Amino acid sequence: MQQSGKTINVGVDIGSTTAKIVIRDGEEVLYKKYERHYSQVRQKTLELLKEAEPYLSDKKIKIAISGSAGLGVAEIARLQFVQEVYATFALVEEKEPDTEVVIELGGEDAKIIFLKGGVDERMNGTCAGGTGAFIDQMASLLNVTPDELDEMSLKCEKVYPIASRCGVFAKTDIQPLINQGVSKNDIAASIYMAVVNQTIAGLAQGRKIKGKVMFLGGPLFYNKGLRKAFRETLKLEDENALFPEYSLYAVALGASIFAEKSEKTYEYGKLIEMMEDAVAQRREVAHMSALFENDEELKEFKDRHGKETVEFKDIAAYSGDAYLGIDCGSTTTKLVLINNQKEILWHYYNSNKGNPVDVVKEKLKEVRTLCGDRIKIRASAVTGYGEQLILNAFHVDRGLVETMAHFMASKQFLPNVDFILDIGGQDIKCIKIKNEAVDSIMLNEACSSGCGSFIETFAKSMGYDSKEFATLGLKGNAPVDLGSRCTVFMNSSIKQAQKDGVSVENISAGISVSVIKNAIYKVIRANSPTELGEHIVVQGGTFLNDAVLRAFEKEIGHNVVRPAIAGIMGAYGAAIYSMGLGIEESTLMSLESLENFTHTSKAAVCQGCTNHCALTINIFSDGGKYVSGNRCEKMTSKGKIDEKLNLFEFKRQYFINLTAPFEEGKKVIGMPLQLGMYDLAPLWVGIFENLGFNVKLSGLSSRETYLLGQDSIPSDTVCYPAKLMHGHIELLVKEKVDAIFAPCLTYNIDEKVGDNHYNCPVVAYYPELLRVNMDILNEVEYLAPFLSVSDEEELARELSISLPENLIKADKNRMLEAVKAGFEKYRKYKEDLYAETERIITRARELNKKIMVLAGRPYHIDPEIGHGIDLLACSLGFAVITEESIAPRVGKVPTNVLNQWTFHQRLYRAANYAVTQKDMELVQLVSFGCGIDAITTDEVRSIVENAGRIYTQIKIDEINNLSAVNIRLRSLLGALEMREGKE
Amino acid sequence: MNDAERVEFTAEMKKDYKILIPTMLPRHLKMLASLMRVYGYDAELLENSGREVIETGLKYVHNDTCYPATLVVGQFINALQSGKYDVHKTALFFTQTGGGCRASNYISLIRKALKKAGYGYMPVISLNFVGMEKNSGFKLTPLMVRRMLYSVLYGDVIMTLCNQAKAMEVHRGDAEEKADYWTKKLVEQLGKSSPLPYSTIKKNYREMVRDFASISMTKDNRIKVGIVGEIYVKFSPLANRNLENYLISEGAAPVMAGLLDFLLFYVYGRIIEHDMYRTHKKSIVLLKLAYKLFLKKQKDIINIIKEESDFEAPTPFTHTVELVKPYISLGVKMGEGWLLVAEMIEHIDKGTNNIICTQPFGCLPNHIVGKGVMKIVKEKNPGVNIIAIDYDASASEINQQNRIKLLLANATKDL
Missing domain, CATH: 3.40.50 (Rossmann fold)
Structure with missing residues (x-):
């Protein structure tokens, strides 16, 4: 034993997924440990303290707790709490005092701390998902470990744009890339780039990241590719990018510094006692009633759903005609072979492992082999995200949209079905049926997607497989209330539940209820169960989870049918559909061709129009080719589309050609072509051209426009058109225009057909926001006057007092003439628009x-x-x-x-x-x-x-x-x- | 608005209908309900709250609509479903500003929700001063408007004094007790039909100030935190998870401007529009009169607080306007408009360097006047801490508290 009575300092950092402890004597680290806590935060803290006993017993212990899940622990155990940003702050001051910016990514938190020139901290708000957890989730989507993801990213050739706001959005972008066969290396690098963009756009919010930057936290410690992406995007020299070896322990170290400053010391025994008390305490959390009141209810439930099934026939004992359905979904691939009685001969359901083509190839080989000469596949159909890819690769007879496939299948189980709810890996589909036809379809909007795979990923992060996790949920006696917004919010709510010591059973049940509420109130937006329908079929992989199924029945208040083949309904429906096609000879690839089938993909950029779609060209060994990623068929179908029946295109061309050619010697007024300008530009162009200016419109937007201006966007939840404004301004300043004109319009044109004629607050005032957020505007004359456009004379008056004289010398009459010319141009635009319509x-x-x-x-x-x-x-x-x-x-x-x-x-x-x-x-x-x-x-x-x-x-x-x-x-x-x- | 289908509140209904008012500023509105009784309206302030209200709101309002709408609708429908009211003899009451923010549509959202919940026959009374939606059974008389104004002023005085006292009181609960006492007393006074001369009102102010000043208070140097933001979330404890009390429990002293500022902003905003766009030509004289009157009323309160106590008095509105001019154009009027920015600067001007900007998640005007001005406010006032906190039905409390803690930690460092 070391000398007794000595004071040592303990820092504990409990994050969203891991707990860390550091024991220091002055600046010397005696002990450190880093472990996942699997939501048992108080228990884990106690364990960490117990394991460190040799370093702690007989000492005077000073302790401070930090971290996003640390607050609750500290409160209950009555120990000192240090806000984690502050802990980081203290550490930096000790280790690298000339650091200007700290970027820390944790399991679910992201922070930027600006240390120089006005200390400022930015943490992710309610709508900016996790990063570490997000990367893990993406890795599992690609079926690789996070380490492999990292290695792959270093070999990338092309980075694809992936939405950077929150994890769910990004996932929606990544999934189709996977399905289109984009190389995993490229996807991996694109994922990291999305994290970087998210950090810069979401957190820095206009403040430049420069000088010496320290990177902290697990994801940045482990992922070389992510570091590289940050360093390259921020253009940091090596000596200015710090990746310290204590990265993981930074917050714990910082907490220990605070501990040192505190007066209070504890004996080891006392400290353990306090933590044990804390572990024993239960806190009141918002919860809901159990999924099952008793075992009878559970039994009734299992029996009832056990009966909802189709006949399965032994493929080996069958000979005759058969029909094949393929459902190439977002995360899973499903195949079903049926006989002419619609009985299932063979089926397959599994993750597509990020490579659906290979999976389908193997399975087609298998089923062809099983069929031999006895069974003839008369027809085949494919549905789902990867429909076109699979259709082209394997010459499947027909493709159909997945909603139709599901309707076909559901009818087999409930002939009078009037509502189908399908919750898949990342999408929710609701199909309403009226008069035996699809009446309406609802798909989840991007922000609430990801629910199904969210459960899976979450189960994994807690150390369970998804089945186990679901089974636990059935036993939850008081499911925790996690809210019903998107999964990013749910992550935070779960964090809170963990903090409050809620059991895994109740978290699992709570997640199930949340997924269901999300579907009912967010996607379907029903007010009452009767609105959904009386005859409901539920399906999709997520409903294989009994806890989710039960939560749904409880929420809507009556029983529903879950076909035993809930996971393969799309494929089953496709098979039934193919049966009805009346095809004599299927074009489906033969066993022989399958044996020789190979597939490669490469990236390209379409040059057909300004969209510059990122294409993926899939080339198959039989010479077949399938291009994906394109918005239109222009380049793939050799101009077959009748572009002239598109008013969008007409308007775009109109605005591009709106301004007169530049004339020598005239001053140039620039205008951002965005938001309200897409309606009123003719008016403003008309006015300024009449006043003798060359007018420069900033042109149509592209992804680059956004990137150009992203670092001055103050609110990460504002609409995308507003965000693009920043890039348009940058473009105009770069063009060296003499002035930029972007009027603020509380009121729009009064078309005399409404209760008022406002603009929305963003359209109305965004130019004013730009004025106080974009430093670059100091380099140019920026005109953002408040104007009204309902009256010609009034507008002329307002313009003549709000435009600077050094730029425009026009008396009231001259201005009125210009305004009249402007309105004439606007009227002409409307006439042309209506004529084209x-x-x-x-x-x-x-x-x-x-x-x-x-x-x-x-x-x-x-x-x-x-x-x-x-x-x-x-x-x-x-x-x-x-x-x-x-x-x-x-x-x-x-x-x-x-x-x-x-x-x-x-x-x-x-x-x-x-x-x-x-x-x-x-x-x-x-x-x-x-x-x-x-x-x-x-x-x-x-x-x-x-x-x-x-x-x-x-x-x-x-x-x-x-x-x-x-x-x-x-x-x-x-x-x-x-x-x-x-x- | 589809006026033909609107259910009007008729003179007949006035006789025996109960009128329900949602909670936003509990004390202010309690007084409002009381004075309405003087004019023959059986008004009642709703007091239901909690998770049920939120859940009900989520069921009956588009979930992307702002949080205040969810809460207001949730509170109404939850109350109607409670069985406490004769739903065929009940009307709802809500304010409407008619501005360019979507909040002007709350009335429509309430009506839609009523329809969905099966109460389509229920009249909704819009309280507005721009002549939207007339009801034969509900008319604002000058005397009634006068009483309304004083209920606002009383409410503001109580709030100003109570907040300050609560943060410094030695005995927990003293300030709240006085506030309750005064609310009750004023509710009674406002509810009596006897005349209410201004001398009585000023006397009440004075006694109130003295009474609150008599509370024994510590001399601790507490961290002052200014609360600004979207009006409903800023004021309603239901919406902001009792932010004021949370701050007090963390040892901080919350400060916020009163409702009168919002009225002044509203009236003055129209005068500005007249200057800018030559609109409101017909009402400009009246607007200017109202503006002067409100300023005078504010001045009286300021003087009384200064004369009778060490409490911090509200900032004169004219000064507030001057303060904000270097930051944002007075043309920004939607939602809380430039007033929100002005309140930030007002706090800073008084030495409150920590500011929480509260807003519903996805609030459009707040993109501009909340997050949109933080850069310039910080640049012009180095050392100021401002955080934005979004509220909605599923925002995690721990995330919000974490951010507030960070603000407080930062503030402690500056002390």
């Missing part, structure tokens, strides 16, 4: 094409905002028009909401008109983060549905992938076809 509608009717009213805001035509949804719609055979183009066809319409925004009243009018036209379908585009759309979507939906039409909504954000949109639009087409078939 009429032309498109007439032509579409001649060609017997459906017309899609792609309704949103004027700025949704921007290729970076609309992501080319218009092109996709065209490639699916629609003619595309916009909300403002048909709004004037009706006058003021009655609404249930206060109709007070100019852009939004156009939506209501357009909806009212569209439903009167048999060949028009309204699809509403909604920007993520647009608070006003929470109001407009309900209103537009009710207008459309009350008219007996199908309402489709697409939420758009930074996400750059159209797979989900494709499903929605194809489902819409499918539903329309079925409806027409009925008529």
Whole structure:
């Protein structure tokens, strides 16, 4: 034993996933330990202290606890707590005092601390998911260990854009890349890049990261690729990028520094006693009633669902015709072979291991071998995310949209099914059925996806497999209430539950209830169970989890059918569909060809238009080729699309060509082409050109525009169009324009058809925000006057007092002349727009094409905002028009909401008109983060549905992938076809 | 608004309908409910709260709508479903500002929710001063408006004094007790039809200030934390998880501006619009009169507090306006607009260097006037700590507390 009575300092850091302890004597570290706590935070703290007994007994112990889960422990044990950022701060001062910025990524936390020039800390808020946990989740999605992910990332060739706001978004982007066969090396590097972007955009929020930067925390300690991504993105010299060996223990070390400063000392025995007391304590947590009141209920439940099954036949004993269905889902691949009685001969369900083509190849070989000469596969069909890839690779007879496949399958179990809820790995689908046709389809918006795989990943992180975890959930006597928003929020709630010492059983049950609530109240947005339907079929891999199934029955208050083949319903439906096709000879690849089948993929960038889609070209050994990642078929189908029936494209061209050619000697006014400018630019261009300026519009946006301005964005939850404004300003400043004009407009044009004529707060005031957030604006004359546009004379008056004289010398009459010219140009634009609309509608009717009213805001035509949804719609055979183009066809319409925004009243009018036209379908585009759309979507939906039409909504954000949109639009087409078939 | 389908609150209904008012500022609104009785309205302030209210709200409101809407609707529907009220003899009451923020649509959201919950026949009364939605059974008379104004002022005085006293009181509960006492007393006074001369009101102010000043208080140097933000979340304990009490329990002293500032902002905002866009031509004279009157009322309160105590008095509004001009244009009017920024600067001006900006998750105006101005506020006032906290139905409390703790830790370092 060492000398007794000596004072030593203990720092404990309890993070979201791990606990660390450091024991120091002065600056010398005597002992350290790092372990996962699997949510048993108090127990683990006690264990760590016990294990360190040799260093602690007979000492005077000074202790401080830190970390995101440490607060609760400290409170209950009545020990000193140090805010973790402060702990980090103390450590840096001791170790590397000239550090300017600390970036720390933990299991679920991300922080940036600015130490010089105004100390400031940024922690991730409620909407910026984890990082360490996120990387783990992504690794398991790719079926590799985090270490392998790291190694792979170092070999990357191309980095793909992945949404950087939160983990769930990123995942939505990654999944299709996997399914499209993008190389894992590239995906790995792209994942790291997303983490870097998230940290910079979400946390630094405008503050430049420069000087000496210290990187701390597990993910940055373990992942070389991530370090590289940070160093390269921040352009840091080696000596300015610190990756200390104590990275993992930084917070614990910092806590020990605080411990040293405290007055209080403890005897070892006393400390252990206090921790034991803390472990024994239970705290009240919000919880719900148990999934099962008693064992009888559980038994009844198991028996009932045990009966919901299909006949299985022995494939070895069968000979005759068979039909094959393939469901290439987002995380899993499913295959089903049925006989002509729709009985299952053979099936397969498993993770696609990040490489669906290989899995399908192996399984096709297997089933072909099993069939031998006895069984003839008459037809085959494929559905799911990877539909086109598999279709092309293996010459499957037909593809169908997954919603249809599920309807086909569900009918077999519940002939009068009126509602299907499918919760898969990362998507939730709800299909409402009326009159035996798909009536409406709801897919989860990007922010609530990821629920199914979330359970799996979470189970793993706690050291259970998902089945075990579900079984535990059935036993939870008081499921913890975790809320019903997206999984990122759930992560935080779980953290809280862990802090409060909730058992694994109750966490598991709580997660199940949350997933269900998420589906019902967030995705389906039902008010009462009766709204869902009376005959409900649930399916998808997530419902294989009994806890989830039970939670659903409890929440809606009645029993539902879960086919025993819940996981393979899509494939089963595809098989049934193929049976009805009447195909004589299947084109499905033969065993021989399968033996020789190989597949390679490579990345390319499409040069067909300004979208510059990141393409993946899949080449198959039989010479076949499949290109994915493209929004349109322009380059792959050699210009077959009729581009001229697209009002989005017309508007884009119109705005690109809006300004007159530059004239020598004139000053240049720059205007950011974004937000309200996409409607009013003709007015402003007209005014300034009349006043004798060259006008420079910043042009259409691209991903680069966003990246260019991302570090001055102050609010990470503002809509994407607003975020893009920053890049447009950067572009204009780089162009060295003489002045930038971006007016603030509380009120928009008064079209006299609403209760008022406001702009939304973001459109109205974003220029003012830019003024106080973008330092680069000091380099240029920035004009962001507050103006009104309802009256020509008034606008002239306002302009003449708000524009600086050194730039513009115009008296009131001269200004009025300019304003009149501006309004003339705006009127001309509207006339041209309406004329083109009429032309498109007439032509579409001649060609017997459906017309899609792609309704949103004027700025949704921007290729970076609309992501080319218009092109996709065209490639699916629609003619595309916009909300403002048909709004004037009706006058003021009655609404249930206060109709007070100019852009939004156009939506209501357009909806009212569209439903009167048999060949028009309204699809509403909604920007993520647009608070006003929470109001407009309900209103537009009710207008459309009350008219007996199908309402489709697409939420758009930074996400750059159209797979989900494709499903929605194809489902819409499918539903329309079925409806027409009925008529 | 689809006026044809709107259920009007008729004169007939006035006779025997109960009018429910949601909780936002409990003390202010309790007085409002009371004075409404003088004019023949059977008003009652709702007091239901807790998880059930939130859950009910989530069921009846689009989940992407801002949190205050969820809570207001949740509270109404939860109350109606409780069986406590005769739903065929009940009307709802809510304020409406008519600004460009989506909050103007709360009334529509309440109506939609009522319909969904099967109470489509229930009238909703909009309290606004811009002539939206007339009801034959509900008319604002000048005398009633006057009483409303004083209930706001009383509420503000109680809040200002109570907060300050609560943070410094030696005996926990003293301040709250006085606040309850005064609320009760004023509720009674406002609820009587006898005339209410201004001298009585000023007398009440004075006695209130003296009474609160008599509480024994410590001389500790506590960390002052200014609370600014979206009006509902800022004021409603239901929305902000009792932020004031939490701060006090952490040893800090919360400070916040009163409701009068919001009224002033609203009136003055229209005067500014008249200057900027030549609008409100018809009402400009009235607006200017109201503005002057409000300023005078504020001044009286300030003077009385200064004369009778060491409590910090509210900042004169004209000064507040001057303070904010270097930061943001007065043209930014939606939501709390420039007032939110002004309140930040006002706190800093008074030496409160720690500010919590509360807002509903995804609040549009707050992108501009909350997070949007933090950079410039910090640049012009080095050493100021500001954090933004988002509130919604599922925001984790630990995350919020963690951020507040960080703010406090930072503040302690500066002491």
